[in-house]
Structures are given as structure tokens and as C-alpha cells.
Amino acid sequence: MDKLDPAKLYYIDASPFARLCRILIDEWQVPVHLVEVPFPLPDTFFEINPMGQVPVLETIGEMIFPTAQIVEQLWAMTIEAREPYLDPLADRQLLTVILGLGNFLVLGNQQARAGLEQTGENKLGFNPAERHQMRVQKCLDWIDTRAQTWLTGDEPNVCDYALACILLYSDARRPIEWRNRVKLAKIVDGLRERPSFTATAPAPL
Numbered sequence: 001m002d003k004l005d006p007a008k009l010y011y012i013d014a015s016p017f018a019r020l021c022r023i024l025i026d027e028w029q030v031p032v033h034l035v036e037v038p039f040p041l042p043d044t045f046f047e048i049n050p051m052g053q054v055p056v057l058e059t060i061g062e063m064i065f066p067t068a069q070i071v072e073q074l075w076a077m078t079i080e081a082r083e084p085y086l087d088p089l090a091d092r093q094l095l096t097v098i099l100g101l102g103n104f105l106v107l108g109n110q111q112a113r114a115g116l117e118q119t120g121e122n123k124l125g126f127n128p129a130e131r132h133q134m135r136v137q138k139c140l141d142w143i144d145t146r147a148q149t150w151l152t153g154d155e156p157n158v159c160d161y162a163l164a165c166i167l168l169y170s171d172a173r174r175p176i177e178w179r180n181r182v183k184l185a186k187i188v189d190g191l192r193e194r195p196s197f198t199a200t201a202p203a204p205l
Helices: 016-028 043-047 067-076 090-114 128-150 158-173 182-191
Strands: 007-011 032-036 056-059 062-064
Touching: 007 016, 016 032, 016 067, 016 090, 016 158, 056 067, 062 067, 067 090, 090 128, 090 158, 128 182, 158 182
Parallel strands: 007 032
Antiparallel strands: 007 056, 056 062
16 A cells, blocks of 8 residues: 555445444544445455454555444544543443444344344254344443433534444344434434435445
8 A cells, every 4th residue: 555545444335333434534534535345245355354344444554443443543543633532441331332232233134134044953042143132232221321421422422423323224224122212312313414424324225
């Protein structure tokens, strides 16, 4: 990668994690070139990210992933000095839980769309699909209890953007019940019409 070349973000249109990074690039005005890759990802993408996932941020001499590390790098690339977007401990934990919630939703959606069913004796003692659903609801409960102080600032922060991307992904791909959590619904509805969100809305299935 030439030193004069801009950084590149590899993304899939429907990925809520890549959408978060694309929104931050827009909101923070970070000079990053967007590179859309096909779904499913080709085997050659493992040469870029050994986990075979997007997003991946290519900067001079390195590939940065997963999402949380890309967020950190995008912040470091902003030109203007800003107030810290993450509390050193508490908000990083919150972001980790929100991204984990997204992982459970994506895995459940992919398993359902792939038509995977049990073919033998269950020796785990639980149904993984049902466990993912439980994790989703428990994560939502945990996030909801913290929304009063962590997700209600004067300006949106990374956790607000991440939560909206994850829950809007669910609405578009495999809806779950989350709007009964009024504080979370207020956050999402307050962001969904922002230009950065409308510009990155995934194409319908």
C-alpha cells in the first residue's frame, strides 16, 4: 500500500459491524476508501483476515480487525482533537457487549437461513440456537439497565451508533423483540434518519 493511498475499509453491505465503521467514517470525516466485497466472502479473504470476517481496515503496512480495534484506529485518525469517545473501562465493556449481541444475532440469522437442523443426539445439554436467543435477550436487558447513564449524552457516541446498527440489522434480517425497551428504542429512532444511517442502509434481501 503506497503511503499516498488512503486507508481502505473492506465491507459487506449487510454487515452491521461494517456499517458501524462506515457510519463512523462519515460522522468523523475520516479519509478512508470503502471497498465492498461479495457475500459470501471468497476463500482468498482469509489472506486478509484469518477469521474470514468483515470489516477490515487496511492502513499502511497492516490489516486491522476486529471491529473494536478498527473503531480505535478510526478515532486515532480523526484530525480534530475531541473529547474521549470511550470511557477507559466502562464504555469499552458496553461496546464489547453490544458487539457480542450483534454476533449472536448474525449467527442465529445465518443458521436459520442455512436451514441447519439437528441430525444426531444432542450431547451438549442445550440447544445452541436457543442459547443464542437467550444471550441476545440477556444482553439487551443488561444494556437497557445502563442506557440511562451511558447511552443518553448530548451527542451520539460509539455505543449509540453500534446499538442502532445491530438492532436495525435485526429488523431488516430476522426481527426480534426489542422495542419494549423504551430507552433503547429512543436511541435507535433518534439515529436511524441521520444521513450517515440512510446512506449505509443495507439492500433488502
